[in-house]
Structures are given as structure tokens and as C-alpha cells.
Amino acid sequence: MAATAPLSAAVPPVDRPRVAFVGAAVGCAAVAMFFVAAIGVYLRIRGLAIADGGMWLPEGVKLPLPQSSMIGLTLMMSAATAQWAHTAVLSGDRAHSYLALGLTLLFGFAAINQTAYLMSISGLVVREHYQAGLVFGIVGAHLALLLAAMLAMVLVGIRTLGGQFRRGQTDGLASAVLLWHTQVIVYAVIWYAVYITR
């Protein structure tokens, strides 16, 4: 390679351990904006419906609070266990890492199960209620995000526990945990905008 111009100095190659985490943070910003826009549209149409003097949810449709709050609690617990997994890997505690990752995934499955039950008892039918398309769109997108976060936890967890990421080098797991926290926060917003305000 030919020399072109002398620069100030040359330094040894730098270690850049946070690239995946920065990438995950930028990606999570995009995910958050998806839900901000979706909930914005939902609240806008809901606001117009109420301004017209009508009720938002049609007669016979209910979005019960106990079930939706329980989903929130489950996801909050999963956020704690996800962070626990990260801390355990950081400190090289393999047993706690397995336990925390397993619990996180279990809470994730529980949240999916609870959401499916909640939607089944809501009485919302897309072919009958235009509100259903909006609710199912938001709830379905959150479920897709939850599944993606679970997949990320499984993949990164396997790679971490398999030894690819060493103790103190948990960039990949930190990225998956960030995605997990993002979906928990997204659910918190959905809980308020869709289930609390109804």
C-alpha cells in the first residue's frame, strides 16, 4: 500500500466493545418510534370518537384491567430477571446466569399466554369492530417484539454461556437485555394508553 500523506501519529488498534450495544440502542429507538406512532394513531382516532359524543369501545367489548395489569407485573419481573442474567454473566456466575435466563424466558411465555387469553375474552372482532384492528395491531406488534426479544435472549444466552462472550465482555447480552427492557417499557405505555384509558 502506498503512503499518501503523513498523519499526526499512528496508534495501536483500538478495542471497541460497545458496537453491538450502540447498534441495539439505535435499533431500539426505531422500535420505540414504531409504537409511539401506532399509539398516536390509536389515541387520535379514539379522541375523535369520544369528541363525537360516542363511547370508544363498542357495547359488549371489555378490556379488563386485572389481566392486563398482571401482564405488566409479569413483564416487570422479567425485566428484573433479564438484568439479573446480565449481572450474573458479568460476575461469571454460571448457575445464576442459567436460572435468570430461564426465568426471563418463562415470564415471556407467560406474558404471551396472558395476552392471548385477554384478547380472547375481550369480545373484540375485527370484522365487526373497527377498534379491533387498532387494538390487535398494537397488541400483535408488541407480541412480535416480545418474541423477537425472547429469540435474542436465547441466541445471545447460548453464545454467552457457551463461552463466546467472556466474563466482563457481555456486549451481546447487554444488547438483548436492552431490547427486553424496551419491550417492557413499550408494554407499560400500551397498558396506559389502551387498557387504562379504554
Next chain:
Amino acid sequence: MTITDTPTDAPEAARPVPATAGGLAGVLGNGDHKTTGRLFIGGGLALLLASLAALASVGFERVSVADLELFGNANDVLRLSSFGWVGLVLLGVLPLWIGIGLVVVPLQVGATSVALPRAAAGAFWGWLFGAGLFCGAYAVDGGFFGTAVEGVELSILALGMVLASLLVATVSVVTTAIALRSPGMSMSRLPLFSWSMLVAGSVWILSLPALGAGLAFAYVDHRYGPLGVPQLGGVPLGSPDALFFEVSWLFSAPQLFSFAIPALGVALEVLPVFFGSRTRFRNVLMGGVGVFSALTFGAWAQPFFAPPNEPVSEEVLSIAFALPLVLPLLLVLAAAADAAARGKVRLGVPVLGSLLSILVLVGAAAVNVVGLVPDLELHGTSYETGLALAVLLASLVAAAAALQYWAPKIWGGLLSEGVGVLGILAIAGGAAVAGGADIAAGFSDQPVLHLSGETVRDGVEALNAAGLAGVAMAAAGLLLVMFNALRATASAGSEEVADDPWSGHTLEWATSSPPPPDNFAEVALVTSGAPLLDARSPEDES
């Protein structure tokens, strides 16, 4: 020691040489950012041409508004028109800039690779597959205004895939600019093109997911409904007729201008190099590009959020965003004048392209302000398509200038100057003529998506003919750019190209042309925004 020197005391075999596959495997399985960038550039240019061809067909139909010359029915005109507009943005201009960013940003920040290279490569194939599905959906009578139910659903899903892929590639570029900068390269020392890609990418990442949200609602409604939303005039969210309306904010102000943000970066990068002078007031210029970017954030301008029966363009936010938009563009022109006054002006295709694109953008930003006057009643007229054409084609002019400038790093060879000049002049001329004609027709009340048989004022047909000529000019210019790029690809490696043919200021010119797989032999310590200029003239470092 220079950045590209091999230390004399280092053994030759000290640096591992990355294994590379050849042929199809080399393309399909390659995670090199330059290959991914070239693929995005090639795909973007090809689909831009298809989009312009679609718009030209619609333009041909509009020359005579009394009857249908090319198409069997008016719905086909609407379908082709919608394909042209969506394609121009999501299949053309956006992937083109992402491709240029994928090649140039890692080189400018002194990185050995792009961040998340496999994600970026996967994003290209996802985008290509999604774009193919989108085109296929139109072929089976789907797409916006389509009549085949499955075809419409396929087009929504395909567009979602295109969008997600473009966002992943954008994340890769943005992360590179944030996390992979050379030691000493603080954010204020980031090369101005990389800065423009960083802020443009941020705007795209924060605004385009809103389109995804709209598509998700549309898909659920179309697949399992559809039911009319009373608050939206009884129109179902997933209705093929409503889909185009729901995505129209993408090619309307202010979001429209976000696809031209990198044009500012190209001008600020190219002009000081060709004028042989150091960029002054870098922080002010970076701030100007940042302000321009912030003003182009348009996710709030969706028809969903507009008050009932009131166009988005008449909202206070629209006025607040439109009025200052021209100022950063004038700042770029002022910086160019300053650089020219202090240096020795050297002309070249990149200079011509960058200046023309900024001038067209200044005109478009000014016209955008005129459109806010409610008494003119320009909302819903072809004024809006004229503005979109002018901005998107101006962005294409800047992209052509960027390709000409960075060709040694993209393809390993210089592009033909003559072909480059002709191409850029044709696209810029097309932007002015097609955009101007549509804007003028808008003042004569021609609707956005004009249907045959509607009554129009005298002279509109002549304006439509001029618009058709403008789009054809732009398409011809694009063909010349593609020819130039293809020739460079074919002749890559056959002739020796200087590492730094323009006497550039930033790190990409410190490596060979084309760059090796890992870009740089050594990591440079950067002490200013123009490290190579410092190295050439250290006495001028102030």
C-alpha cells in the same frame, strides 16, 4: 509514521489476511461494507430508473387529459403513479444514499469495517427481496389502488420488509459513525458527509417506523376486516384507495426534505476540497445540517393527526418547520462562497453536482413556503408532486456527484468526466423542468393524481408535456450515471488509480483505491476535522 506505512520492523505475516470467496459466493456471502454498499447503489439506481419510467408513463397519459392513451382504465394510472412515488423514495433515493453511506462512512471515520456488517448485508438481501415482492404485487393487480385482495396484502407486507431492511442498514451506518470513529475523532471532528449521514439516519430511524405502524394497521384491517373508520370519513384503514393517502406524508414536506439531508454533507465535503481551502466554522455548519435535519422530521405530519377537514400543510407546525428550512441551505452556499474566496477554485463534476443540488433545494424550500398560503389552495394539487420531484431529483443529483467523487473508493476507478457532466446536467434540468411544470400545473388546480376526463384549465396539458419531458430528461441522466458506474465496475483493477486523486481532506483518501478488505493498515490518531490537509500543510492548522 504515515497512516499507510508498513512498519519496517514488523514481520510481513503479522497481519492476518481476511479470507475472501470469489464469484457468486463472494457476492452472496460477503460482509464487506464496500460490497454491500455497491449492491445497494446498483439496486437503488436500477429501481430508481423503474420508478421514473412509471412516472414517465403516467406523465405521458396526462399530456392528453381527455382520454386514456396508454392504459385501459384510470385505476391503472393510479396504480402506476403510486408505484412510481413509493419506488422513488423507498426503492431508489433512500437505498442509494444508504449504499453510499455504507461505503464511505466507515472509510471516513477510519474504521476497518462497518458496524454490524452481517446485519447490513442481510438488510440488502431483505430489501431486494421485499422490493421484488412489491413489484410482483403490482404485477398481479395488487399494490396501492389494486383490486386483487391477496396482491394488496402482499404489497403491504413487501413494503414492510423493504422498510425494515432499510432501517437495519441505516442502524448500521449510524452505529458506525457513533461507535467506530478513530481515536481522537470527536463528534466535532467527524467528516461533514458522515455527520450528514448520522443526522439523516437518525431522522429516518425516528420517522420511518411511523410508516411501518400505519402499514401494520392497514394490513390487519385489510386482512381481517375491512371496516370503515367513522372518524376518517368511513374509509377502512386497509382500503387500497386509502393506502396511498396514508403513506403520502413520506413524499410531502417536511419529511420529503429528509431524503436530501446527505446532499448538504456532500456539498460541504466536496467544495472545500475542490476549492483547496479549509472548512471554517465547522461547528456552525454541523449545527446547520442538524437544524435542517430536525426540521425535516415529518412523522407528525401524517393525515391521521391532522384536524378533520384541515390539510396538514395548514397546521402551525407545518409553518414553523417550513419557514426556517431554507436557512441551512443558504448557510451551505455561504460556506461554499467562503471556501471559494479563500482558495483556488477548481471545477469538477462533483462541484457542479453539489452546487446544482443545493440550488434546486433552495428553490424547493422557497416554493414550500409559498404552498403554505391557504388562499392559494395548493393542497391536493400537483404542486405537491412537483415539489416532491424537485427535492428527490435534487437529492439524486447530489448522489450522482457523490458517486463521481468517491468512485475511486467505491469502484477503484475514476468515472468519465464528460458522461458525468451530461448525467448531472440532465437530472438537474429534469428536476427543474418536471418539478416546475407540476408546480405550475398545481397553481392551475390540477389534482395530485390526475385522472383522465377531468376538467382542467387551459395550458395544463402543455405543462404536463413539459413535466413529461423533465422526467424523461432525469431518466436519461440517470441512465448516464448508471452507464458510468457500470463502466467503472467493468474496468475495476485494470488501470492504476491514485489513492487521493482530489487531494482530499479526510481519512478515506489515506488508503488505497480501491481500499483493501480491512480498509486501513493502521489506525490513525485524528487531531482535526481535516487530518490529511493537516498532514499536507501543518502550518495552516489553525
